[in-house]
Amino acid sequence: MRGVTLRQIRVFVAVARHLNFSRAAEMLSLTPPAVTMQIRELETQVGLPLFDREGRNVSLTITGEYFLVYARKILATLKDAEDMVARFKKVETGRIVIGMVSTAQYFVPPLLGHFCKDHPGVEVSLTVGNRQTLLEQLQRNEVDLAVMGRPSRELATRAEPFAAHPLVFVSAPDHPLARLGHVPAQALAGYNFIVREPGSGTRAVLEAYFEKHGLTPHISMEMSGNETIKQAVMANMGVSLLSLHTLGLELSSGRLVVVDVEDTPVLRRWYMVNLLSKILSPPAEAFRYFMLEHAEDYLSQEFGQE
Template sequence: MRNVTLRQLRCFAAASRLGSFAKAAEELHLTPPAVSMQIKELEGQVGLPLFDRSGRSVSLTVTGEYLLVHARKILATLKDAEDTVARFRGLRSGRLVIGMVSTAEYFLPKLLARFRSEHPEIDIRLFVGNRETLVAALNDNECDLAVMGRPPKELATRAEPFAVHPLVVACPVDHALLAHGRLPPVALANQGFIVREPGSGTRAAMEQFFDDVRISPSVVMEMSSNETIKQAVMAGMGLGFLSLHTIGLELRSKRIAVLDIEGLPLVRRWHVVHTLAKTMSPLAEAFRYFILEHGEAHLAREFGDFAAEQAARQRAQQLS
C-alpha cells in the first residue's frame, strides 16, 4: 500500500460515509467515474474489495471497515496539519468544512455566502446529514464545525447557542382543526403524522414533546427529507412536526398552515458545535464568531414575522 494517495483515501472515506460513489463525487467536486477509478486503484493497492456494490448504493466489506478506521486517522492528521499551517497564513486562504443538519439548509447557505464575501479566497465545503451523522463526523474529525439543534452529549464538545429554533405542527391550509383555534395537545391523538427518520433531531424533539403530554401519535409515514414531508403535508397525507425555519416560503404563499397547539411552538436553540479535542483553524474561529454575531439577526429577518406571531399566541394564552 505504499502508493496509496490522499485523493484515493478522500474518495474512499466520502463514499463510505455517503453510501454512494455519485454522492461522493458531488461532495468532492469530481465526476462519478473519477471517484470509481480512485477507489478501484485503491482496491488494487489493497488487493481486496473494499465495497459491496448493489445498484447505485455501496456498502463496506469487512476489509473496507478496517481500512476506514485508518483512513480517517490519516485524513484527520492531515487536516490538523493544514489547520496548524493556516494559523501562520492567517485568513487569506484555507479550507473550512462545516456539517449541518438538513433543517439548517434553509438559512445557513445565506450566512455562508455573507461570510465568504468577506473572505473570497477560502474554500468552503458544506455537507448535510441528520444529527446522528454529524455527531459521527465530529467524532471522526471530518468537519471543523457543525450547526445543529440538539448538541451532542456523546462527545466532549463546545456547543454555543446563536438563535432560537421553534418547532411547530404543520398542516394543510384546509385542515379541519384550524377552525377550532387554540387546541390542547390531546387533539392530536387521533391525527396521522409524517415524521423524520430515527437519528434526526427534529424526530427526537417531537418524541420528547409527545412523551411530555402523554400522547402516542399515529405515524403514517417516515421520511428523511423535510421537503418531502412538506409536500406530503400539503397533499393532505398527514400532519408534520417541523421546524418553523423550514416552512417560511410555504407560510408566506399560504400553501401550508400551523396548528395552534398548547405548549407549541416548542422552542429550542440552534448551536454551533466543535470538539474540545480539536484545535480550531483561524477560519473555523472566524466563522464561529461570525455566526454567533450574525445568526440570530439573520433568522429574525428571514422568519421573524411567523415566530413573533406564534410567540404572541403563547403570551395571549398565558394571560387569558
C-alpha cells in the same frame, strides 16, 4: 502500498460513506468512471478487494472496514496540518468544513455567503446530515463546526447557543385542525402524523412533546427530509411538527398554516458545536464568531421569532 495517493484515499472514504459510486462522484465533483478507476487502482495497491459489488449494491469487505479506520485517521491528520498552516496564514485563507442538520440549510448558506464576502480567500465545504450523523462526523474530525439544535451529552464539545429555534405544528389550510383555532394537545390524537426519521433532532422534539402530554402519535409516514414532509402535508396527508425556519415560503403563500396547539411553539435553541479537543483554524474561529454575532438578527428578520 507505497503507491497509494491521497486522492485515492479521499475517493475511498467518500464511497465508504455513501456505499454508492455515483453519489460519491457527485460529492467529489468527479465522474462515476473516474471514481471506479481510483478505487480499482487503490485495490491494486492494497492487494485485496475493499468493496463487495453485487449489481448496484456496494458494501465494505472486512479489509475495507479496517482500511477505512486508517484512511479516516490519515485525512483527519492532514486536516489538522492544513489548520496549522492556516493559523500561520491567518484568517485570509484556509478551508472550513461545516456540518449542519438539514433544517439549518434554510439559513446557514445565506449567512455563509455574507461571511465569504468578507473573507474571499476562505474555502468552505458544507455537509448535511441528521444529528446523529453530525456527531459521528465531529468525532471523526470530518467537520470543524456543526450547526444543530440539540448538542451531545456524550461527546466533549463546546456548544454555544446563537439563536432561538421555534418548532410548530403545521397542516394544509383545509385540514380539520386548521379550522379549530387554539386547541389542547389532546386534539392531536387520532390525526395522522408525518415525521422525520429516528436520529433527527426534530423527531426527538416531537417525541418529547407527546410524552409530556401523555399522547401516542399515529405515525402514518416517516421521511428523511423537510421538503418531502412539507409536500405531503400540503397534499393533506397528515400533520407534522417542523422548524419555523423551514416554512417561510409555504406560510407566506398560504400553502401551509400553523396549527395553534397548546404549549407551542416548542422553543429550542440553535447551537454552534465543535470538539473541545480540536484547535480551530483562524477561518473556523472567524465563522464561529460571525454566527454568534449575526445569526440571531438574520433569523429574526427573515423568519420572525414567536
